[in-house]
Amino acid sequence: MNPKERNEMSDDRQVLIEIKNITLNFGTVKALSDVSVNFYEGELVGLVGDNGAGKTTLIRILSGMYAPSAGEVYFDGQRITRFHPKLAIDLGIETIQQMVGLCDNLSVARNYYLGREPIKRLLGVIPVLDFAKMREASNKVVRNFGLRDTVNVDDEMALLSGGEGQAFKIGRAVDFRNRVIIMDEPTNHLSVRERAHVNELALQLRDQGLLVIYITHDIFQVHRLADRIIILENGRKVIDTPKDKMSAEALEQIIRDGSREVSKG
C-alpha cells in the first residue's frame, strides 16, 4: 500500500470510539482530567505513559469497569451512558490484561466461554453446559494460536504458561468477533519468543480491521508496532501523534521530562 492510498483511507476512516473531555476523580485524586481521544477501526494505537499516568484508568472506562465523572464516550456513534463489563463485552470490546481474564482453577474449556457459557437441553428441558461445544471451540484456539501440542482443553488453566495464557485470551477475543482489543501490558513477564508471538498477533488483529489499543510503558517496543502513539501524563493527554512523525527517542524524552516536572512540582 503506497502512502497516498493510506492517506486517502485515513480520511474516511470510521471513528469507532470517541472520547470527549473525560474526567475521572477518585475522591480528591484526579485520575483523568479532560482527556479527549478518537480511536479508529483498523489501527493499532500505542497508549504510553509512566506508572500512574492514567493509562489503566482510561482503559477501565473503555472496558466498563469505571464510569467517568464527567465527559462523554461514543461507540460507533452511539453515546454510552451505562458502564459495565458485560455491556462492553456485548459491544465487542475485549480487554486483555496480564493477570486478569482467566480462572486458574477452571479447565481451559470452561474458561473459554466464561460469562457466556453455551447451554444445551437434556430431554428438551434441563439446561446443562454444552461441553462438546466448549471443548471444540477452545481446542480450535489452542491449536491455532501457538500453544503447546500437549495442552489439553480439560486441563486446568494453571498448567498453561504466561504466554500461552495471553495467546489464549487473544484467540478467544478474535473468535468472539470483537471489534476492539485492548491489550494492557500484554508482554510483561513473557519470554522473548512469547513476546514476539503476542506482538505478531496484535498486528494480525489490526490487519483484520480491528481497533487494537496497546498499553505499555515500553515506548521502543510499541513504536515498532503502532500506527499512532498517545502519551498520557498525570491524567492528561500530552501527545497524540502518528508514529512516523516522531521517533521513539523523542517520545521517550517527553515521557522523561514529564516525570521530572512532576517530581519537581
Add this chain to the structure above:
Amino acid sequence: MAAMTRFFKRTEATIIIGTVLLFVIFAIVDTKGWFGFFTIRNITRFTAVLGLVAIGETLLILIREIDLSVGSVYGLVAITFISLEPALGVYLSFVVALLLAAAIGLLNALLVLRGRLSSMIVTLGGLFFYRGVIYVTTSGAVRSFAKETTQQWFVQLFGGNWLFRLENGLGWFLLTVIIFTYILFRTRYGNHLLAIGGDTLSAASRGVPVEAVKTIAFVLCSVLAGFAGIMTVADLPSTNVTIGTDVELEAIAAAVIGGVLLTGGRGSIIGAALGTYFLTAVRSELITLGAPPVWYISFVGFVLVFAAVVNISIQRRLAGAQTL
C-alpha cells in the same frame, strides 16, 4: 498412572479414601453393631440433617465467603415452623419458615455486598442475634407439634420412615446432593460460582454477575439450613432453645474434611456429603464403643487438621515442580 493422578487431583480424593478406611475399620472392630439397623438409621439420620447445612456452607466457602449463622437459622426456622403451625396450618407455616430463611440469607448478602462487610462478621452477628430471637420468642420454653400434626402426610414427608424404614430425610439429603452436584458442575450458575471462587476479578471481567451469584449463594445456604431445621422437627417434633448450637462449626468442619478448600474455587458437594458422613459415623461409633461422648469434640478437631494437612500435601505433590 494418569488415572491415579486424576483421582488424587480431585479435592474429594482424601475423604473417599478416609471413608472407605473408616468403614472397614468399624466393620472389623464392631462387626455386629456397625451393620445393625439402629446404627445405620442413626448415622444416616444425623448425616442428612448436618449434610444439608454443610452443602449450603460449601456453596459459600467455594466463593470465599462463610455463614456462621446457619446454626441459629436452623433453630429459628425449626421453631418458626412449629410455632406458626397452629395458626397457619402446616403448609403455610412451612412456606413462611423457609421464606424467613431466605430473607435472612438475603439480608446477609446485602450487608456483605452492599455494606462491604466481611461475611465472617455479618454472620457472626447473625449467630448471636437469631439465637437471641429464639430465647426471646420462646421465653426458653420447649415447643412441640401436637400429636395429630406429626401424623399429617406433609410432616411425615420430611420426618417419616418410608425408605426401607430409614428416615425420609436421607432421601431429601441424597436428592439435594444430586441437584447441587448438577448445579455446581453442569450449569452456568455453577461455572460462575467456581470462577468467582478461583479469581473474582477475572470472573467479573468476563461479565459474570458477581453480586447476583453471591446473593443467590447466601440465600441458598440459609434456606438449606432452614430446611434442615424443618426436617429435624418433622422427625423429632419438639425443640428447645439450644437447637442447632454448634451446627455451623460442624458443617464447616464437614465441608473442609470433605476437601472443600477455604481458599475458594475448589471442592465438591459429594466431598462435603462424605465429610458429614465421616464425622457423624465417628460420633455414633465412639458412643457405641463406649468412649465418653465428649471425646467426639476433640476428635472432630483432630480430624479437621489432619484432613487439611493431607489435602495440602497431596495438592503440593501434584503441583510438582511448580513452586507457587
